[in-house]
Amino acid sequence: MKIIYMGTPDFAVKPLKAICEAGHEVQAVFTQPDRQKGRGKKFSFSDVKQAAIDMGMEDKIYQPEKLRDEEYVDIIRKLAPDMIIVAAYGQILPVQILEIPRYGCVNIHASLLPKYRGASPIETAILNGDKITGVTIMYMAKGLDTGDIISAGEIAIERDDTTLSLTEKLSVLGSEMIVRAIDDIGNGRADRIKQNDEESSTCGKFTKEMGRLDFSKSAEELERLIRALIPWPNAFTAASGKGLKILGADVITEEEASLIESGTGLGKSKPGTVISVTKKNFIVRCNAGALKITKLQPEGKKEMECVAFLNGYKMSVGDMLG
Numbered sequence: 001m002k003i004i005y006m007g008t009p010d011f012a013v014k015p016l017k018a019i020c021e022a023g024h025e026v027q028a029v030f031t032q033p034d035r036q037k038g039r040g041k042k043f044s045f046s047d048v049k050q051a052a053i054d055m056g057m058e059d060k061i062y063q064p065e066k067l068r069d070e071e072y073v074d075i076i077r078k079l080a081p082d083m084i085i086v087a088a089y090g091q092i093l094p095v096q097i098l099e100i101p102r103y104g105c106v107n108i109h110a111s112l113l114p115k116y117r118g119a120s121p122i123e124t125a126i127l128n129g130d131k132i133t134g135v136t137i138m139y140m141a142k143g144l145d146t147g148d149i150i151s152a153g154e155i156a157i158e159r160d161d162t163t164l165s166l167t168e169k170l171s172v173l174g175s176e177m178i179v180r181a182i183d184d185i186g187n188g189r190a191d192r193i194k195q196n197d198e199e200s201s202t203c204g205k206f207t208k209e210m211g212r213l214d215f216s217k218s219a220e221e222l223e224r225l226i227r228a229l230i231p232w233p234n235a236f237t238a239a240s241g242k243g244l245k246i247l248g249a250d251v252i253t254e255e256e257a258s259l260i261e262s263g264t265g266l267g268k269s270k271p272g273t274v275i276s277v278t279k280k281n282f283i284v285r286c287n288a289g290a291l292k293i294t295k296l297q298p299e300g301k302k303e304m305e306c307v308a309f310l311n312g313y314k315m316s317v318g319d320m321l322g
Contacts, residue, residue, distance in 0.1 A: 001103075001182055004081040006030040010047040011122075011171045012087035015108055018175035019085065020055065024182065027079045030072075032090050033063045068094040076100055083185070085178060086140065098140055103185050105140035108174040110167070112136060112152055114200035117145035122170065123163050124203040126228040129220075133157055133166070135174045137181045139192065144202065149193040150181050162230035208233040215271035215322060219251045219289030234297070237272075237321045239313075244321070247303055248295030252283055257290040264317055274319040281306045282315050 001024045005016050008031050020026055029052040034043040045053070052061050064072045073096055076084075081101045086093065087108040098105050111121035113136040125133040134154040141147035153173050157166060184190040211233045213222055226235040226249050234245045252260070260276050260283065261268055269275055269285045276283040283292045297303040298313070 001025070001082045001186060002027050002080070003182075004028045004030065004076060004079060004084045004101075005048075005087075006084065006089040006093075007048045007087040008032045008046045008090045009088050009167075011110060011167050011174070012048050012089070012108075013051045014171040014175040015085070015087050015178050016048060016051060017055070018179050019182070022179045022182070026057065026060065027081055028060045028062055028075070029057055030062045030064070030067070030089065033065055064091075067091045067097065073097060083182065084140075085182075087174065087178075092144070093140060095142055098142070106150070106178070106181065106185070107138050107140050107145070107147065108178050109136045109138060109145055110170045110174070112154065113138060113145060113149060114195040114197065116203050117200055118203040119205045120203045122166050123206050123228045125157060126161060126163060126166065127224050129224055130157055133170070135170055135177055137174075137177050146195060146197070146200075149195060150184070150190050151177055153177050160227075162227045164231045206233065211235045213237045213246060213322065215284060216287045219257075219286040219291050222286060222291060223249050223251050239315070239319065239321055243299035245297040245303070246291075246293060246295075247297060248293070248306075250292040250294060252290040252292055254289045257283075257285060260290070261285075266318070269318075270320075272320050272322040274315060274317055274321065277310070277315050277317055279307065279310060282310065284321055 003019060003024050003026050005026050007016060029048065031046045031048040034045055037044045049061055076097055077100055083101045083103045084105040086105060093105060112134045116124050132154055134152055136152045137150040139147040155169055155173060181190060211229050213235050226246055229235050230247060234247065236243060236245045238244060264275065271285055271287050273285045274282050275285050275290060281292050281294055283290050293306050295303065295305055296309055298309065
């Protein structure tokens with residue numbers, strides 16, 4: 001197959017490599033433009049761009065701000081690909097591009113469609129406490145992730161999975177599935193299953209502000225949020241007016257939290273109150289239950305285990321976070 005590949009984050013790297021290793025001709029790699037990051041505002045490449053460079057495809061990389069610009073539509077028409085493969089590219093493909101490839105445009109989507117159409121299916125699955133997720137290979141259509149399903153594969157979401165770890169697992173699964181799908185499409189064996197729109201749900205992009213920990217919520221909900229926001233944008237709060245990213249926490253049940261509070265003589269504390277401090281960790285009261293903080297990153301410092309944080313920072317029962 002002659003293939004144009006479109007993808008941007010790390011999730012899209014392994015499928016690109018798998019397609020090349022399977023012997024298909026990648027004519028071009030489309031990825032998002034370089035962006036400024038960090039305090040130094042240095043330009044950084046997308047994961048897919050870096051992978052394409054490492055694979056010797058520097059002259060095949062395109063980074064349009066808007067894919068619908070006629071210049072790029074013409075480039076794709078001239079390449080006349082058999083198929084366009086998309087994996088978390090970050091732009092919606094206009095209809096004039098969807099109609100170009102001989103075998104259509106195919107998307108590698110990190111959820112079990114029609115559940116979690118949109119930009120953040122992995123984060124949303126963790127945040128909602130789902131036990132199962134997966135990858136759907138689908139034909140692309142005009143709507144948002146509404147096209148016919150070719151295949152779907154499931155994996156379990158483990159109790160300690162973060163968006164980072166789950167993305168890695170789904171990327172491996174997507175790599176295996178897309179190679180099989182390309183062969184099935186080319187040989188006329190591919191399924192074409194309509195999605196049930198009545199069962200669909202949509203998830204938007206996550207924002208930095210979504211990471212602000214609201215301790216008036218339950219400990220279970222906040223623990224899932226912490227895992228969902230790793231590696232970005234990270235959950236955060238404040239201690240003594242200083243920013244504090246929370247990168248790891250265990251749930252303390254309501255019964256356990258109440259026992260801890262009874263030992264202090266304070267009674268049930270307000271959400272956000274530190275109710276226990278040991279040499280290794282501290283525990284923060286939530287509306288229901290509490291969070292035992294195990295890993296964090298103080299403002300201006302590197303991430304560290306809680307024991308290292310407590311060696312250099314005075315934390316006391318009764319302190320408030322937030």
